[in-house]
Structure formats: structure tokens, C-alpha cells
Amino acid sequence: MAVPPVIGVLALQGDVREHLAALRSLGADPISVRRPGELAACDGLVIPGGESTTMVKLARIFDMLEPLRDAVRGGLPAFGTCAGMIMLADRIEDGAVGQETIGGLHITVRRNAFGRQVDSFEEDLHVDGLTDPVRAVFIRAPWVEAVDDDVEVLARVGDGPAAGRIVAVRQGPLMATSFHPEVGSDDRVHGMFVDLVRSA
Numbered sequence: 001m002a003v004p005p006v007i008g009v010l011a012l013q014g015d016v017r018e019h020l021a022a023l024r025s026l027g028a029d030p031i032s033v034r035r036p037g038e039l040a041a042c043d044g045l046v047i048p049g050g051e052s053t054t055m056v057k058l059a060r061i062f063d064m065l066e067p068l069r070d071a072v073r074g075g076l077p078a079f080g081t082c083a084g085m086i087m088l089a090d091r092i093e094d095g096a097v098g099q100e101t102i103g104g105l106h107i108t109v110r111r112n113a114f115g116r117q118v119d120s121f122e123e124d125l126h127v128d129g130l131t132d133p134v135r136a137v138f139i140r141a142p143w144v145e146a147v148d149d150d151v152e153v154l155a156r157v158g159d160g161p162a163a164g165r166i167v168a169v170r171q172g173p174l175m176a177t178s179f180h181p182e183v184g185s186d187d188r189v190h191g192m193f194v195d196l197v198r199s200a
């Protein structure tokens with residue numbers, strides 16, 4: 001049997017445990033990542049949901065921001081969910097003043113895009129590459145405002161005032177979702193990322 005890929009979960013802030021559990025159940029070897037040495041051991045990296053402004057500040061404080069940028073630039077497969085999507089985005093709308101990111105994903109995200117009324121909601125979402133819809137949980141989520149030509153759109157919101165908005169993307173070894181696939185017991189979106197890591 002092939003050696004399980006080591007997949008890190010960036011553990012500066014956010015919902016780390018749920019991602020570790022999902023990755024473990026898929027047969028990967030998940031580790032928490034707080035230091036450059038831990039990052040260097042990874043075949044892939046998940047950047048969880050949480051609060052992107054806090055996460056990027058902590059990445060600076062822990063001297064992780066440049067190593068993260070170098071790793072993504074160097075082709076490390078990475079999967080950002082919600083705040084993690086913001087962390088991977090090259091450009092932010094409605095970010096905090098001067099908010100930095102890791103970048104690498106050629107998209108513009110709009111933070112807290114869904115507005116007050118629907119801060120948090122769920123929807124059955126069709127995701128490209130999966131047969132049945134995913135029950136997607138959005139929590140003060142960003143949406144993708146714009147993508148460059150090299151970015152593949154994997155999902156768009158189906159209903160309501162935000163219908164058509166992009167909420168899942170892939171660009172080479174990088175993946176991002178506005179929603180939280182680690183909530184609940186459906187591991188198929190993580191499975192897409194594990195496959196991506198295995199094929200990288």
C-alpha cells in the first residue's frame with residue numbers, strides 16, 4: 001500500500017480539529033502545523049476557517065507568513081476553507097486595512113460577502129467532480145468576486161440573492177471553498193484534496 005500523504009492543517013487559529021479528523025478518516029497522515037519545520041514535512045496543507053485577520057497576524061508573529069508564501073509558490077498543494085480561502089487569495093475586497101494574505105490563488109475574494117441577513121446558512125451545492133450535492137455550511141463566508149483565466153470554478157451558489165456567486169475554485173494544486181466541508185460527516189470535498197495531493 002502507498003505511504004499515506006502527510007497533510008498539515010495550519011493551526012494558528014480556527015477549526016483545526018475537524019479538518020484533522022476528516023483527513024485521518026480518508027487515510028491521510030494529518031499533522032498540526034505551527035512552525036516552519038512542520039510545514040516542511042507536509043505533502044499538502046489545509047488552511048482552516050476562522051478569522052483571516054487574526055490568522056494572518058499570528059502567521060506574521062510566528063514567522064510563518066514567508067515560509068507559507070514560499071511553500072505555496074513552490075507548488076505545495078493547499079486547500080483553504082472560508083478564512084483559509086481568504087488567506088490563499090491574491091486580492092481581497094472588504095478586507096481589514098492593509099490585510100495581507102499568503103496569496104497564490106489568482107482570485108479576488110469579498111470578505112463577509114453574504115451580508116447580515118444571511119451571515120450563516122446552508123445549501124445543497126453542486127460541486128464539479130462530485131456526483132451528489134454537498135450540504136454546504138456557510139459561516140460569515142467570503143465569495144469569489146473574480147477569477148483569472150487559469151482558475152477553474154467548482155461551485156456556484158444556486159438559490160437566493162447570491163445565486164451564481166462562486167464559492168469553490170481550483171487552480172493547479174490549490175483549492176478553496178467559501179463553505180466549511182469539515183462540518184458534518186461528508187468527507188468528499190476533503191477527498192478531492194487528498195486525491196490532488198496524491199497526484200501532485
Ligand SMILES: NC(=O)CC[C@H](N)C(=O)O
Nearest residue numbers: 049050051052082083140
Ligand atoms: N468562517 C470563517 O472562516 C469566517 C471568515 C471570516 N469572516 C474572515 O473574514 O476571516
